[in-house]
Amino acid sequence: MPELTYAGAVNAALRRCLEELPETLLYGEDVAKPGGVHGVTRKLWKDFGDRVFDTPISESAILGSAVGAAMLGRRPIVEIMWADFFLVALDQLVNQAANVRYVSGGRLAAPLTVRTQQGNSPGACAQHSQNLEALFTHIPGLRVVVPSTPQNAYDSMLSAVHCDDPVVVFDNRTLYFGEKQEVDTSAAPAPIGGSTVRRTGSAATVVTWGAITHRVLEAADRLAADGIEVTVLETPWLNPFDHDAVHASVARTGGRLAVVHEANVTGGFGGEVVVRALEAGVLSARPVRIGAADGRIPAAPALAAELLPGTDRIETELRTLARD
Amino acid sequence: MTEDRLEADLAAMWRIRAFEEKLQALHKSGELIGSVHLCIGQEAAPVGACTELVDGDALFATYRGHGWALAKGTPTRELFAELLGRATGVNGGRGGSAYFSAPEYGFYGENSIVGAGASHAVGAALAGKHDGSGRIAMAVFGDGAMNQGAVGEAMNFAAAFDLPVLFVCENNRYSELTPINDMVRNDQLTERATALGIPATRIDGNDPARVRSTVAGYAAEARNGGGPAFVELITQRLVGHYIGDVQQYRTRAELEADGLVEPLAVATSALAGSGVDTDAIEGRARAEIEAAAEQALADPFADPDTAKEHLYA
Numbered sequence: 032m033p034e035l036t037y038a039g040a041v042n043a044a045l046r047r048c049l050e051e052l053p054e055t056l057l058y059g060e061d062v063a064k065p066g067g068v069h070g071v072t073r074k075l076w077k078d079f080g081d082r083v084f085d086t087p088i089s090e091s092a093i094l095g096s097a098v099g100a101a102m103l104g105r106r107p108i109v110e111i112m113w114a115d116f117f118l119v120a121l122d123q124l125v126n127q128a129a130n131v132r133y134v135s136g137g138r139l140a141a142p143l144t145v146r147t148q149q150g151n152s153p154g155a156c157a158q159h160s161q162n163l164e165a166l167f168t169h170i171p172g173l174r175v176v177v178p179s180t181p182q183n184a185y186d187s188m189l190s191a192v193h194c195d196d197p198v199v200v201f202d203n204r205t206l207y208f209g210e211k212q213e214v215d216t217s218a219a220p221a222p223i224g225g226s227t228v229r230r231t232g233s234a235a236t237v238v239t240w241g242a243i244t245h246r247v248l249e250a251a252d253r254l255a256a257d258g259i260e261v262t263v264l265e266t267p268w269l270n271p272f273d274h275d276a277v278h279a280s281v282a283r284t285g286g287r288l289a290v291v292h293e294a295n296v297t298g299g300f301g302g303e304v305v306v307r308a309l310e311a312g313v314l315s316a317r318p319v320r321i322g323a324a325d326g327r328i329p330a331a332p333a334l335a336a337e338l339l340p341g342t343d344r345i346e347t348e349l350r351t352l353a354r355d
Numbered sequence: 356m357t358e359d360r361l362e363a364d365l366a367a368m369w370r371i372r373a374f375e376e377k378l379q380a381l382h383k384s385g386e387l388i389g390s391v392h393l394c395i396g397q398e399a400a401p402v403g404a405c406t407e408l409v410d411g412d413a414l415f416a417t418y419r420g421h422g423w424a425l426a427k428g429t430p431t432r433e434l435f436a437e438l439l440g441r442a443t444g445v446n447g448g449r450g451g452s453a454y455f456s457a458p459e460y461g462f463y464g465e466n467s468i469v470g471a472g473a474s475h476a477v478g479a480a481l482a483g484k485h486d487g488s489g490r491i492a493m494a495v496f497g498d499g500a501m502n503q504g505a506v507g508e509a510m511n512f513a514a515a516f517d518l519p520v521l522f523v524c525e526n527n528r529y530s531e532l533t534p535i536n537d538m539v540r541n542d543q544l545t546e547r548a549t550a551l552g553i554p555a556t557r558i559d560g561n562d563p564a565r566v567r568s569t570v571a572g573y574a575a576e577a578r579n580g581g582g583p584a585f586v587e588l589i590t591q592r593l594v595g596h597y598i599g600d601v602q603q604y605r606t607r608a609e610l611e612a613d614g615l616v617e618p619l620a621v622a623t624s625a626l627a628g629s630g631v632d633t634d635a636i637e638g639r640a641r642a643e644i645e646a647a648a649e650q651a652l653a654d655p656f657a658d659p660d661t662a663k664e665h666l667y668a
């Protein structure tokens with residue numbers, strides 16, 4: 032199995048899709064010749080000719096042309112460089128892509144994948160720091176995945192591209208050039224959805240997705256050192272979401288549930304996870320939502336750190352939950 | 356007279372260059388964190404244009420806006436402090452390199468969303484129509500931003516309502532890592548403006564005097580009810596799109612050629628033999644910048660307890 036960074040894993044998955052699915056296209060700002068501003072799409076342009084190309088800074092046309100090409104039989108993979116930049120072109124996903132299959136009664140489809148990345152990194156400004164997954168998960172007709180590891184990223188990309196509906200893949204740029212890991216690049220593409228138990232313990236179930244999974248695991252390790260073992264259930268797919276796995280796990284962990292995401296708490300997808308657990312009757316303790324404070328994200332790292340959920344805060348809140 | 360002007364312009368351009376070069380050093384030393392877009396090579400645009408804006412006018416720039424903020428008179432120390440996450444920054448550290456504002460100086464802000472500022476300028480002009488100020492607004496953006504729908508909408512909006520907006524397009528030939536000419540069929544960007552009924556000119560953006568006289572003409576017309584105008588400034592950045600961009604997409608020959616036409620080199624050679632001590636101009640600028648950076652570095656970091664302030668009225 033090759034050892035790959037997260038970026039390398041995405042690149043390998045894209046390469047495989049371009050090789051195996053002649054109907055795929057890959058385009059976006061700076062993705063071809065420059066290889067992407069984060070280097071994720073490096074060299075793909077060399078090997079796939081005009082199926083991989085750079086575009087103008089025209090997010091509406093990037094997304095809208097992907098919708099149109101998908102309706103006519105292509106399988107576009109397009110990049111929105113920063114999730115924040117989606118916002119200049121949301122019509123093409125929300126009013127357009129999400130409606131194609133439904134309104135045509137299934138005679139048309141929009142099998143497109145949008146790659147993007149999100150979240151704060153030190154010094155990033157308020158317009159380059161948001162976590163917008165809940166906004167897209169709110170929209171019926173779109174699929175959403177937020178991976179956290181090279182394997183996860185590889186598998187998600189493969190599943191997303193093979194999916195016959197529009198999928199948004201949210202990376203987090205701080206993960207791109209982390210440690211290399213062995214990635215199984217040979218398995219057949221899995222259907223979208225599912226979740227992964229990252230560690231087990233009976234004190235509580237902690238549901239999480241995306242880059243913050245790593246902080247959650249760190250916090251869980253610290254708790255384990257004190258004899259508090261929690262289950263960490265990573266749910267990269269937010270649509271479809273593995274509520275069943277959450278409920279089964281919560282039932283095994285004393286009815287205790289925490290959800291952790293980097294996005295701010297109000298309207299975050301954590302709220303939905305908690306309410307579904309409540310409706311399923313599996314909660315016996317006060318559920319905990321951990322996310323960024325409801326605020327804009329300041330550029331100064333010292334200010335941002337105050338608002339974003341760090342390992343210390345996650346540890347403290349989980350400790351309280353486990354003792355509840 | 357023109358020599359005096361050129362001397363002053365060179366000094367103003369050196370302040371910007373020295374500021375930006377200091378940022379390179381601070382980024383290298385780890386004191387400046389995050390994505391930083393420098394305007395090294397593009398100093399003539401703000402220096403030429405900003406003298407034609409008066410109190411009450413409104414300027415909207417982009418993430419590559421340090422030079423514009425400086426040319427509008429924003430104090431260097433407060434700018435450094437902003438970029439260094441200090442409490443004394445123009446926005447107390449909230450904005451950072453790519454998204455600060457200094458309205459006290461007519462600088463209504465950078466923007467990190469390509470093209471977003473153009474319609475803010477339209478709104479500033481619209482406000483001027485109703486508040487009796489007679490304000491004109493200036494929107495600065497890059498060549499790549501011309502392909503953003505919001506810019507086209509803003510230009511037509513201003514045109515339809517004869518709003519006094521000067522659209523200033525700094526054409527440095529690249530949008531991030533991609534040449535503008537690969538992303539358009541017609542590289543005459545001014546024709547997009549003229550198609551909308553907006554008078555437009557493409558000029559040498561490395562000549563502050565030329566920038567100034569062009570902006571002055573359009574500004575006078577705008578103040579007299581003449582509506583919007585569009586100026587395309589042909590220029591170049593001598594550095595990467597952001598600090599850390601190694602510019603593999605540019606040849607050494609191209610960078611060398613750019614080095615010959617960049618505004619400081621041109622102004623310096625124009626002043627050769629005039630008796631003006633251009634080294635001293637540079638030295639004064641660097642001294643001012645060093646002192647400001649030192650002060651900012653000694654300022655306290657933004658207080659985490661204030662992180663939630665100012666979200667709502």
Ligand SMILES: Cc1ncc(C[n+]2csc(CCOP(=O)(O)OP(=O)(O)O)c2C)c(N)n1
Pocket residue numbers: 060088090112116119419467468469496497498499500501525527529530531596
């Ligand atoms: C809506 C949007 N899309 C993409 C980006 C990413 N981005 C930032 S700067 C830039 C290039 C802009 O080029 P240009 O307008 O020529 O300005 P320059 O950087 O050359 O000054 C891009 C694509 C963004 N910030 N906003």
Ligand SMILES: [Mg+2]
Pocket residue numbers: 497498499525526527528529530531
């Ligand atoms: Mg440009």
